[in-house]
Amino acid sequence: MRILILGAGVIGLSSAYYLSRAGHDVTVADRHPEVASETSSGNGGQLSYSYVAPLADPGVVSKLPRWLTCSDSPVRFRPKLSAAQWRWCFQFLSACTREQSGLTTRKLLSLSFLSRTLLHELIASEPSLDFDFTRSGKLVLHRDADAMRSAVRQLEFQRMLGCEQQALSADACVELEPTLAHLRPSLAGGIHTPSEDTADCRRFCQSLEALLRARGVRFLMNTSIDCLRPESSGHVEAWSGGAPLASDHVVVASGAAATGLLKAVGIRVPVYPLKGYSLTFDLQPGADAPRISVTDFTRKVVYARLGKRLRVAGIADLDGYSLEPDPKRVAVLRAEAVAIYPDIVRYSPCSEWIGLRPATPRGTPIIGPTRYRNLWLNVGHGALGFTLAAGSAALLAQWLAGSDGRELRSTFALMS
Ligand SMILES: Cc1cc2nc3c(=O)[nH]c(=O)nc-3n(C[C@H](O)[C@H](O)[C@H](O)COP(=O)(O)OP(=O)(O)OC[C@H]3O[C@@H](n4cnc5c(N)ncnc54)[C@H](O)[C@@H]3O)c2cc1C
Structure with missing residues (x-):
């Protein structure tokens, strides 16, 4: 399937890795000339698998x-x-x-432990990173x-x-x-x-981009997505420069900007x-x-x-x-x-x-399908995007591959 990923931050690029590994024809689009030009650039560099307790805590009041x-x-x-x-x-x-x-701590620990295992596997299997x-x-x-x-x-x-x-x-x-x-x-x-x-998130993204390009993933850089448009078929299209971008599925991985893109198709994400x-x-x-x-x-x-x-x-x-x-x-x-x-x-x-x-208010990311048949989300990773990237991307790829996803649905899906 042709999959278009909107966003070349750590979440979009990790999604591209697991989706291309699953055999899909993947394209990544981003408004900047280089990957990791927004939040995935200068973050704290923590792969903080055991420190996932949310900011939303009784002590905060x-x-x-x-x-x-x-x-x-x-x-x-x-x-x-x-x-x-x-x-x-x-x-x-x-x-x-x-x-x-x-509850949030439990959910995030399961995702962070999965991410740790996958990242360590990735490092072992991809020496160019x-x-x-x-x-x-x-x-x-x-x-x-x-x-x-x-x-x-x-x-x-x-x-x-x-x-x-x-x-x-x-x-x-x-x-x-x-x-x-x-x-x-x-x-x-x-x-x-x-x-x-600990690691440098921007260098991770740049290394991953090189690896993905070598494996045939296409990058549409300097490509701003103007809007998502619903079609009568129950699908959406991503438009840029007055024309739709060809794809069978669209994954929104546009970080804090996801809210604006999704609002236009009637999806409200609490990001x-x-x-x-x-x-x-x-x-x-x-x-x-x-x-x-x-x-x-x-x-x-x-x-x-x-x-x-x-x-x-x-x-x-x-x-x-x-x-x-x-x-x-x-x-x-x-x-x-x-x-x-x-x-x-x-x-x-x-x-x-x-x-x-x-x-997100609770601190859990939103991963999974939407009410549109071909529109998927991987957004809302807050202070833990680098830590949770590998697990979130692998879960999305698994779901897109048609695995039952019942556990995911109750854990990270957008409740609508
Ligand atoms: C100060 C700080 C410290 C942090 N420290 C850590 C840490 O130590 N460990 C950790 O795990 N996490 C940390 N984080 C969080 C982490 O950086 C984020 O969760 C993560 O980078 C989010 O990745 P993303 O891919 O979702 O978003 P982004 O990296 O922002 O990527 C989204 C991409 O979408 C593109 N985009 C958006 N809208 C459009 C559009 N309309 N058209 C085309 N492209 C578009 C943007 O250009 C951008 O490249 C920190 C964050 C901050 C701010």
Whole structure:
């Protein structure tokens, strides 16, 4: 079958890989000249299979006043005259229950474990892929005793679901990652997950593109999809430059922009952008950068070594689709990085990046069919798109191949 994938981010390209491997004739279309030009470009680089608990959590409600009023909080909400934003917020708050958060964690862990297995298989079977992949492990730092106790409760819950994690004292954190020694007095402890990985998402996408081109997948770059149009046959067509693009099936993998494309054919997906930033430092010889991937839980900032660079990522702003960076928010992220790695920030050349996490209120992506016979979705991966890409793409390919998909339908499909 001829399959047209809309979007050359990590989700679209991973979908292309599994669909072409299943024998389909695949074309990927994107409005940019290069793959991974939007959210899959400068993300945190975490393949964070065991850290999938959603933002929508009962603990969030008490933090809302701070998020609304403080300019340096890690999460910020700027109310807009937008029905989509308010609907998303309402659905988000409704999902902030212990039951829903536990259910989402279970669903995401099953998808992230599948993704880990598939990504490791992919790396083993495709030696041309080169993307600074490291089995780094991850250390999540906690600054206060209450947060550490709650992290230990979460660890015990996740242990029953197959996660292998250990609670560490502050001294053990420093022993594991000596570059954190100066933080010792402020640490309550940490959670170590040896099975987490880190990698460069943009390099992954570029490597995958080269592999896909060599296998006959076509790329229509600089191709903006103007709209989707329903046909009387119950199918849809994707239009670009005033003409339909030939295909039997269309997969929407257009990240935060999916909402606009789908609205035109009467499909409402609860995806709204959660804006984030990253800083990438070119490490100078002898720089004291972490070996392990580090997360500062309270400040929600991640630190990952990607080859000879240190990627620092964080901030979640619910304030629309603009990609204009807010210098105050960049300064917040920089101040976080200075507090942990002052010499690296001071002496290394740095590039700044902004991206839109395609977030759903509950934190689960939307994968599967729609009411149109040939229209499929792989969207809404929020803060975990790199982590969940392989599993999401493989599930979509399996469903498109006609497997029964009952389990999927109840888990990730768009309920309509
Ligand atoms: C600050 C930050 C840190 C993050 N850190 C991590 C992390 O550590 N680990 C992790 O797993 N995830 C992380 N994420 C999330 C992850 O980056 C995203 O979930 C993922 O990149 C989404 O991929 P995507 O392919 O759905 O979207 P995108 O990468 O945005 O790709 C969508 C593509 O669709 C194209 N497109 C859209 N509309 C059209 C149109 N009309 N016509 C043609 N083309 C179109 C766009 O050009 C784009 O290339 C982070 C995100 C941010 C912002």
